[in-house]
Amino acid sequence: MDIDAYRYRPPKTNYLPHNIEIDDPLVQEYDIPLAKADDRENAIFFSKMKMAAQEYNIVRPKGYTVSYHATDEMEKHHFGQTHPMKPWRLTLTKSLVTSYGMPFAMDNYNTRHATYEELNAFHSSDYLDYLATAAPEDQPRDQDSEKEPKFNLGGSDCPLFHGLYDYCSMSAGTSLDAARKICNKQSDIAIAWGGGLHHAKKSEASGFCYINDIVLAILQLLRLYPRVLYIDIDVHHGDGVEEAFYSTDRVMTVSFHKYHPETFFPGTGGLEDNGPKSEHNPGAHHAINIPLNDGITDEQYENLFKTVIGSVNERFRPSAIALQCGADSLAGDRLGRFNLRVQGHGACVRYCKSLGVPMILFGGGGYTPRNVARAWAYETSIAIGAEASIPSTIPEHAPWRSHFIHDTLFPTLSQSLSEPRNNRNTEKRLREIVAHVNEQLRFVQHAPSVQNSIIPPDLGGIRDDVEDRLKEENEAHNEGLRKTREEGLGQAMEL
Numbered sequence: 001m002d003i004d005a006y007r008y009r010p011p012k013t014n015y016l017p018h019n020i021e022i023d024d025p026l027v028q029e030y031d032i033p034l035a036k037a038d039d040r041e042n043a044i045f046f047s048k049m050k051m052a053a054q055e056y057n058i059v060r061p062k063g064y065t066v067s068y069h070a071t072d073e074m075e076k077h078h079f080g081q082t083h084p085m086k087p088w089r090l091t092l093t094k095s096l097v098t099s100y101g102m103p104f105a106m107d108n109y110n111t112r113h114a115t116y117e118e119l120n121a122f123h124s125s126d127y128l129d130y131l132a133t134a135a136p137e138d139q140p141r142d143q144d145s146e147k148e149p150k151f152n153l154g155g156s157d158c159p160l161f162h163g164l165y166d167y168c169s170m171s172a173g174t175s176l177d178a179a180r181k182i183c184n185k186q187s188d189i190a191i192a193w194g195g196g197l198h199h200a201k202k203s204e205a206s207g208f209c210y211i212n213d214i215v216l217a218i219l220q221l222l223r224l225y226p227r228v229l230y231i232d233i234d235v236h237h238g239d240g241v242e243e244a245f246y247s248t249d250r251v252m253t254v255s256f257h258k259y260h261p262e263t264f265f266p267g268t269g270g271l272e273d274n275g276p277k278s279e280h281n282p283g284a285h286h287a288i289n290i291p292l293n294d295g296i297t298d299e300q301y302e303n304l305f306k307t308v309i310g311s312v313n314e315r316f317r318p319s320a321i322a323l324q325c326g327a328d329s330l331a332g333d334r335l336g337r338f339n340l341r342v343q344g345h346g347a348c349v350r351y352c353k354s355l356g357v358p359m360i361l362f363g364g365g366g367y368t369p370r371n372v373a374r375a376w377a378y379e380t381s382i383a384i385g386a387e388a389s390i391p392s393t394i395p396e397h398a399p400w401r402s403h404f405i406h407d408t409l410f411p412t413l414s415q416s417l418s419e420p421r422n423n424r425n426t427e428k429r430l431r432e433i434v435a436h437v438n439e440q441l442r443f444v445q446h447a448p449s450v451q452n453s454i455i456p457p458d459l460g461g462i463r464d465d466v467e468d469r470l471k472e473e474n475e476a477h478n479e480g481l482r483k484t485r486e487e488g489l490g491q492a493m494e495l
């Protein structure tokens with residue numbers, strides 16, 4: 001393979017190490033001009049990548065294809081100096097993925113922007129119009145600002161920054177491209193670390209998420225695959241995706257997250273929240289929530305994950321999987337609360353891969369960039385089946401290497417956390433969670449044979465149908481009651 005045959009665009013901006021001192025790795029300085037690597041630097045880096053691939057035996061996996069969807073353009077955006085979301089974490093991820101030589105085992109695609117029409121498949125036009133035209137604000141508005149935030153835009157969580165619409169449409173484009181490669185069978189595992197923004201709603205930004213790329217990607221998958229299983233291992237509840245597919249039995253959502261109704265965002269996703277309460281609604285029992293407490297360990301999480309997803313897989317028989325790999329569930333995350341290590345997080349990806357159905361891996365949360373990069377690089381190696389052959393020491397030629405602080409892909413808990421977080425998850429509680437999930441799954445029709453004729457983007461239509469049907473049934477029920485009462489009274493009630 002020579003450099004021209006290498007399908008990833010040759011490294012351009014901020015690919016190579018630049019000696020920039022940053023005091024606080026959590027607060028990234030973005031106003032530093034990122035020097036453009038010249039052709040010679042690119043060629044040197046490329047040859048090191050190639051050598052790494054040979055040394056670590058990075059080859060295309062046998063019997064299946066992995067595709068990697070990314071764009072350098074996303075990395076340049078920033079939400080503001082103090083905002084925890086740092087697109088720069090994608091740069092660090094790329095640093096590890098490329099320096100281990102992993103691109104040689106994958107089809108690498110440079111992502112395009114999603115079009116307005118594509119975003120419109122889920123998001124409302126008035127929301128998109130505002131998102132595309134609202135003026136950027138250098139300072140997020142504070143809570144008691146006189147200006148009412150429209151669509152929840154412009155506050156401290158979802159600031160209006162320069163290039164916002166571009167950023168959102170690239171994130172969505174990444175996930176849509178991944179979904180399309182899965183649908184046309186050009187890929188079996190498609191990786192979209194720039195996506196995974198699970199909180200965004202139809203007409204509202206929420207929790208650092210503006211466009212719900214996951215919903216858009218699942219809508220694509222539903223064109224071909226009868227049943228899609230959405231799994232979310234971000235530390236936050238995957239509320240936006242759950243809500244979007246609330247009334248359908250073609251998508252089952254399973255979210256593992258820290259749950260506290262008052263003190264932890266978004267406050268939803270309790271154990272008893274399993275979709276619509278009415279049995280007449282096809283979406284009933286198709287939302288599974290695994291509420292957890294601070295400090296859960298790799299061992300507990302992995303056991304719970306395999307037990308729950310094993311049962312869900314058995315019952316629901318998904319034909320495709322959408323896995324959101326939010327890395328804020330890792331120990332030492334700036335916003336997270338768990339004690340997961342890179343290995344424990346990655347074990348979920350490995351298990352899903354073992355189920356042998358087409359899968360998209362999305363990014364998501366993750367606010368300590370160096371650890372986000374570790375997790376997503378390790379999970380990329382799992383996708384290509386190279387997790388056992390890559391060395392745990394980060395390659396010497398990895399760009400931005402000093403930003404990883406420790407030179408290992410697998411920091412210990414004490415390396416990730418300044419003080420250990422107490423584990424507040426008892427075995428008894430975890431057993432209760434499993435029992436509840438199994439109880440819910442009893443109501444799920446075994447591998448429901450759904451009609452593919454109901455395909456998105458009519459999903460809104462499905463919900464309307466369901467609501468209309470419920471209304472009719474309700475009216476019929478009331479009519480029945482009225483008649484009974486009339487008969488009891490022996491006279492007409494109405495005038």
Ligand SMILES: [Zn+2]
Nearest residue numbers: 234236328365
């Ligand atoms: Zn999160």
